[in-house]
Every structure is written in C-alpha cells, then in structure tokens.
Amino acid sequence: MQQEKKFDFNQTIGFILIAILFGVFYYLNKPSEEEIEKQKKELVQKQEQAKKQEQLNKTASQKLFEEVDTTQAKDVEVSNDKIKVKFSPKGAQISDVQIIGYDAYNVKKDGHKDPLHLIQEGSNTFNLSFKSKQGAVINVSDLIFVPQVQKNANNTIVTFTANAQNSQIQYIYTIGDSYGIDFEVKTQGLSNITSDSKVDLAWNMNGFSTEKGKDQEKYWSHTYFQFKGNKDIEYELFGADEWKEEDAISWVANKQQFFATVLSNEEGFKDTNGGSVNSDKQDLVHSKYYHLNSKLDLKNSEINTKFTWDFIPLDYKMLKSYNDKGFQNLIDFGWGILGWLNKLFFLNVFKWLASVGIAYGWVIFLMTIVVKLILSPIMYKQNRQSALMKVIRPELNEINEKYKDSKDAMKKQQETMAIYRNAGINPLAGCLPALLQIPIFYALFRFFPNLIDLRGVPFWFVDDLTAFDDLIKLPEWVPFLNGHLSIFALLYIVAMTIYFKVSGSMDNFQMPQQEGMPNMQFMKYMMYIMPLFFFVFLNNYASGLSWYYLVSNTINIFIVLYIKKYMINETKIHEIIKANKAKPKKQGKFASRMQDMMKQAQEMQEQQKGKKK
Structure with a gap:
C-alpha cells in the first residue's frame, strides 16, 4: 500500500527559520543612507575622471597627428551586387553596411519592411589603442583620416591615411564582388610615437534587430569563434555569453539569427576575450551588444596586419562554397545526429x-x-x-x-x-x-x-x-x-x-x-x-x-x-x-538469466521474511 504524504510541520518550521535568518542577514548588512550616498559620489567622480582622461587623450592625439582639411575628410561609399558599404573618415570606420536583396522587419512601417543594415549610424567601432611616449592613450578611432579611392576591373581599394610627425597609420579596404572586405592595417614610424610592444584591439558592435520574433532572434544570436588550425567552432548558447581564450583565434563572428558579421585575422587573435549581452526588452532597435578585445604584436615596432570583414547571410548552401573557414557552421542546425x-x-x-x-x-x-x-x-x-x-x-x-x-x-x-x-x-x-x-x-x-x-x-x-x-x-x-x-x-x-x-x-x-x-x-x-x-x-x-x-x-x-x-x-x-x-517457447539466455535473477530475489525476500518472524 502506498502511504499518503502527510503535512510535515517540522520541515515548514525549518523553511520559515531559514527565511527569517536571510531577512536578518540582509537587514544587518544593508548599507546605510550615508554609505549609499558616498557610493553615488564615488561613481560620479569616476565617471568625471574617465571623461577628463578621454578628453586628454583626444587632445594628445590632436597634438601628435596632423590636422586634416575637412574638405578632404569625406565619407566614401562603395557597393557591389551583394553589399553597400560606407566608410567614415573619423577612425577610418566602416559606418554603414547594407545587405542587398534582404529586408529588415519594422513593425511601425506599412508593409513592415526596411532596408537591412548590419551596421548603421556608428553602431560598429573598431579601435586600436596604444600609449604615446608622453603617457597618453592614443585611440585610432578618434583620429581623422584622409581617404583615397582606386578602382580596377575587379576591386575598389579605399586607403585611409592619418599622418603624424615622421609617422603614418593606414587602413586599407579592398572590396570585390563578394560579401567580404579585405582589411589591412599598416604603419610607418610608429616607434616615433610609442614604445609599446603590443597594441590593444577593441571591437564593439550593436546588433540591430532585423526579425519579427524578437525573443527568438536573441536566442539564436551569440558570438562564435574558431581556434586557429581547427575547423570546429566554439560558442555558448542560451542568453548572454562571455569567454576568454589565450590560444590564437582565426575568426570571431557576431551572429544574429540569419546574418553574421565576421572579423578574421590572418595571424590569429591572441589573449582574446569577447561575448554578447541581450538588449533590454524595451529596446526594439537592437537585439544584442557584442564586444571583443585582443592584442596585436608589433613587428619591428610597426603594425602590419591583415584582416577580413565578412557581412554574410546565413545560407548553408552558399556558405559551404563561400570559403574554407567553416562559416556554414554558424547556422545552429544542432549537434550530433540532429x-x-x-x-x-x-x-x-x-x-x-x-x-x-x-x-x-x-x-x-x-x-x-x-x-x-x-x-x-x-x-x-x-x-x-x-x-x-x-x-x-x-x-x-x-x-x-x-x-x-x-x-x-x-x-x-x-x-x-x-x-x-x-x-x-x-x-x-x-x-x-x-x-x-x-x-x-x-x-x-x-x-x-x-x-x-x-x-x-x-x-x-x-x-x-x-x-x-x-x-x-x-x-x-x-x-x-x-x-x-x-x-x-x-x-x-x-x-x-x-x-x-x-x-x-x-x-x-x-x-x-x-x-x-x-x-x-x-x-x-x-x-x-x-x-x-x-x-x-x-x-x-x-x-x-x-x-x-x-x-x-x-x-x-x-x-x-x-x-x-x-x-x-x-x-x-x-x-x-x-x-x-x-508454439513451444525457446527461452533465450537473457530471458533465462532474468528469470533466475527474479527467482533468487524472491528467495531472498522469503528468507528475510523468515528472519523477521
């Protein structure tokens, strides 16, 4: 006979006591109004100091690098039949990327369709930073570059240049007929500005919400990456993700439900950490906020590194023939047999x-x-x-x-x-x-x-x-x-x-x-x-x-x-x-063993009953 579960009075009392203990602990450790006010002031002071330091860094950059004529520092637009790209002279950034042939969902618009932008209005920042010999932090994203455009039969090459005294920084973008953009960073005379042996790399991107199902979009959106020399990809599903790796990483992808922005490094990112955070429920513009931090080694006191940007729709058949980097594995079709x-x-x-x-x-x-x-x-x-x-x-x-x-x-x-x-x-x-x-x-x-x-x-x-x-x-x-x-x-x-x-x-x-x-x-x-x-x-x-x-x-x-x-x-x-x-029954070995085990169990049960008597 199954016994009825009865109300356990002692267990209930135990839970109440635990709740009281937690309440007393919280009350005793709750900060006073004076402590809360002090914390607020300290936070405001830190924010003000950060703003002052940022302004000092910008001033130091302006002193080091030549002033640029605003008529020369212009936006540059380049397109092919797959993507339309805009470059900004400030920081030589990719400031706008539209994927041609796809629409973004807009609930407020008739027809619910907008052009699909993966990057727009400063949502993407790629920054290299280092300390000057005077101790100021130079953020390349704050510099004003002068663009130069060259076209040939197959490619458009956009070269952005920022000059300092006896030194130069160049961002070189090459756009062909694919979803990819070759990106090269070159310097000359960087040792005149800094004594650092490494340069900090920071990539931040606000992922636009492009789908109707916002919750689903966030669920399928994450950062993905691939270790150098390995075809497997790494990611953390469910909610926000945060990761840190010392081994070289060949590429990092800010993946959305159906599109991805991928940054590849020919030599591999080292000492890397990255991740993503869900946007607020009230934020209908963005789905995720992505971040990546890494370090670049200087060679002979110079930067000479090749990257690739890829702005890709996640079409499995297309990506299988797109390149040999395994981008098709960004599509979450499941692991193993799934x-x-x-x-x-x-x-x-x-x-x-x-x-x-x-x-x-x-x-x-x-x-x-x-x-x-x-x-x-x-x-x-x-x-x-x-x-x-x-x-x-x-x-x-x-x-x-x-x-x-x-x-x-x-x-x-x-x-x-x-x-x-x-x-x-x-x-x-x-x-x-x-x-x-x-x-x-x-x-x-x-x-x-x-x-x-x-x-x-x-x-x-x-x-x-x-x-x-x-x-x-x-x-x-x-x-x-x-x-x-x-x-x-x-x-x-x-x-x-x-x-x-x-x-x-x-x-x-x-x-x-x-x-x-x-x-x-x-x-x-x-x-x-x-x-x-x-x-x-x-x-x-x-x-x-x-x-x-x-x-x-x-x-x-x-x-x-x-x-x-x-x-x-x-x-x-x-x-x-x-x-x-x-029909005569032929008992298999397994069935025979099971029957013997059941008989033994029954005999043991009867023996135990006899002992109790």
Whole structure:
C-alpha cells in the first residue's frame, strides 16, 4: 500500500527559520543612507575622471597627428551586387553596411519592411589603442583620416591615411564582388610615437534587430569563434555569453539569427576575450551588444596586419562554397545526429521540393508527407503493438486483482512476464519506434528557425514562416502569450489531442499498475496537460514548425484510422496470440538469466521474511 504524504510541520518550521535568518542577514548588512550616498559620489567622480582622461587623450592625439582639411575628410561609399558599404573618415570606420536583396522587419512601417543594415549610424567601432611616449592613450578611432579611392576591373581599394610627425597609420579596404572586405592595417614610424610592444584591439558592435520574433532572434544570436588550425567552432548558447581564450583565434563572428558579421585575422587573435549581452526588452532597435578585445604584436615596432570583414547571410548552401573557414557552421542546425539530419536530409529534401517552384508553405506540406512515408512502417509497428496490448489487457487485470498485496510483487511480475512471453509480445518493442522518432522531432526545432529560405516568406495568414503568426491579438498583460494567439499552434494542439484519442495512446494508461512503474493515472493527466505546454512554446516559435506539426498530426490521424480499419483486425490479433501461445517457447539466455535473477530475489525476500518472524 502506498502511504499518503502527510503535512510535515517540522520541515515548514525549518523553511520559515531559514527565511527569517536571510531577512536578518540582509537587514544587518544593508548599507546605510550615508554609505549609499558616498557610493553615488564615488561613481560620479569616476565617471568625471574617465571623461577628463578621454578628453586628454583626444587632445594628445590632436597634438601628435596632423590636422586634416575637412574638405578632404569625406565619407566614401562603395557597393557591389551583394553589399553597400560606407566608410567614415573619423577612425577610418566602416559606418554603414547594407545587405542587398534582404529586408529588415519594422513593425511601425506599412508593409513592415526596411532596408537591412548590419551596421548603421556608428553602431560598429573598431579601435586600436596604444600609449604615446608622453603617457597618453592614443585611440585610432578618434583620429581623422584622409581617404583615397582606386578602382580596377575587379576591386575598389579605399586607403585611409592619418599622418603624424615622421609617422603614418593606414587602413586599407579592398572590396570585390563578394560579401567580404579585405582589411589591412599598416604603419610607418610608429616607434616615433610609442614604445609599446603590443597594441590593444577593441571591437564593439550593436546588433540591430532585423526579425519579427524578437525573443527568438536573441536566442539564436551569440558570438562564435574558431581556434586557429581547427575547423570546429566554439560558442555558448542560451542568453548572454562571455569567454576568454589565450590560444590564437582565426575568426570571431557576431551572429544574429540569419546574418553574421565576421572579423578574421590572418595571424590569429591572441589573449582574446569577447561575448554578447541581450538588449533590454524595451529596446526594439537592437537585439544584442557584442564586444571583443585582443592584442596585436608589433613587428619591428610597426603594425602590419591583415584582416577580413565578412557581412554574410546565413545560407548553408552558399556558405559551404563561400570559403574554407567553416562559416556554414554558424547556422545552429544542432549537434550530433540532429545536425546531420538537418544538413543531409531535411535541407536537401526541402531544396529538392522547392525546385518545383511552388510556395514554401506547400513545400513544407510535401516535406511532411515524405517524412511520414519513411516513418509509416514504424507507425504500423506501434499500432500493432498497441492492439496486442489491448487484447491481453483482461489477463493482466486478472493478475493485478490476484496479487494485490505488495508482498506478492515478485510473483505478479513473473506471471505478467509469462503472459507477454506466451503471447509473443515484447513490452519494450513499443518504445523503440518512439525513440527513433525523437531525433527527427527535435531536429525540426532547429531547422525551421534557422532556414533563411523561409525568412520573411508569407503563407496564408502568416507573414513570416520563421516567426509566429499573430492574426489573433491579445492584451499584453496576458501572461506567456506575448499579445497574440498563433492559429497554426492552436490547430496543432487540436490535431494532437485527436491523435491521442484515435491512436489509443490514452488506453495505455488504463493498464494495471505495476510495482515500481510510474503512476498511470498521473501519466494520463500529463498527456492532457502536455498540449498546453506545447502551445505556450509554439505560440512564440517559428510558424513553419507549427504548420509542419499540424500537417504531420493530421496525416497521423488518417494513417492510424487506415491501419486500424484495413491492416490490423482484432480477430486476427487474437488468432496470432493463440498461435503464439501454442508454439513451444525457446527461452533465450537473457530471458533465462532474468528469470533466475527474479527467482533468487524472491528467495531472498522469503528468507528475510523468515528472519523477521
């Protein structure tokens, strides 16, 4: 007999005492108003000192470097058929990058479309800094450069130059016909300015929010990097990330959901730390704030380093042939078998079906049918197993009634296993098909939110298959639903519930309770609650996934009904079990060992009972 859980008064008192102790500790250690005021003043003083130091550094830079005629210091714009780039003379920065052929989502605009900028209005800062011989910090991003533009048949070369007394700093950008920009930093006579042997590198970027699903966008946006001489990439998923590495890193990517800004260094970044922080919920302009810090070694007291900037859409097929740096691995298709399923199966099936030229929503529909055809043998085995279990249920109920006492648990288990064995049923056989489907189920969670082909693609009442559908609006105060109801998610839950009914999934929870097994009544309740959890999740997820699961469950309903009506006949099942019972049973080694172990356990149990008497 299971004992009822009773109210534990002592445990409750313990929790109350712990709470009181925490409260007393907090009160005793709470800073006084004088201490809080002192901390505020110290913070203000530090901020003022930082501003003064920044101004001193700028003044020192202006004294060291030649003053530039403002008519010579102009913005430079360069474009090809993939990107449009603007360079600023201040700090020789890349000040604007637009990806041609893609739009950014803007909820406030009619049509919800804007040109897609990865960098705009000073959101990107690349800075090299070092100390002058007088002790001032020189930030190259504060200097004013003079640009010079050269064009040839294949490339446009933009050279920015800042001159000091007997020294020079140059930033050289080369733009061809790809998403990449070669970037070279060269100096002459730097030893006249500094005695440092290293230069600090700092890259800061505010990632613009370009997608409809803001929460999803933040979830998939992170910094990624690759160690030099290694094709694997490193990253930390879930929320903000922070990392520090001493080994050389060949490239660092500020990844957003469907785009990435990548900075590569030919020699490798050393003594590097980086990461990203989520923007505030109220900030609809940005999704992430990225940062990178590293050091560059001076060679013969000069900087002579080659970088590459890449502003890339995360298209797996395109990136595989883009270069040999492994940028295609920035797409979060999953690790292990999940990644292989998405890259080798789902992506190829999707591309093959899309080549017909039909709408992507119908491509997903056809892709679901292909998957269902492949899994149909597994579904047949599942339903056959369910039918067999249904037939022997009366016998199992009899055993359960016969051995109600917990002392007879071993006998009940032995006779239950004997019924399974005589009927030719393997109770674990129903688990294997379900296990085979789990990787497919979870692989699709990675596939749809990361497939750039679906980005911004409408289908029926959905305006973007990689974001939620929000035709039904709700007040913002409704918890968990983010102000909308997804129709596809709702219909999927309805289809899931119907499938549970017609497939007999609920019948499995009417089986007799076995010793040591989970409470079937509780599991039945969970089967009703589970759709609610799925709905809350899918309501804010990619509508393409909800559409896939809706189609999948609808097909499942018809497959199950067909199997039950035409392929599995209960009379035939009885005949199969009867024939199995008549056959002589060959007990395998494993079954024999299990039976011996159960007998030994039963004997030990009886011996212990005798000792107690």
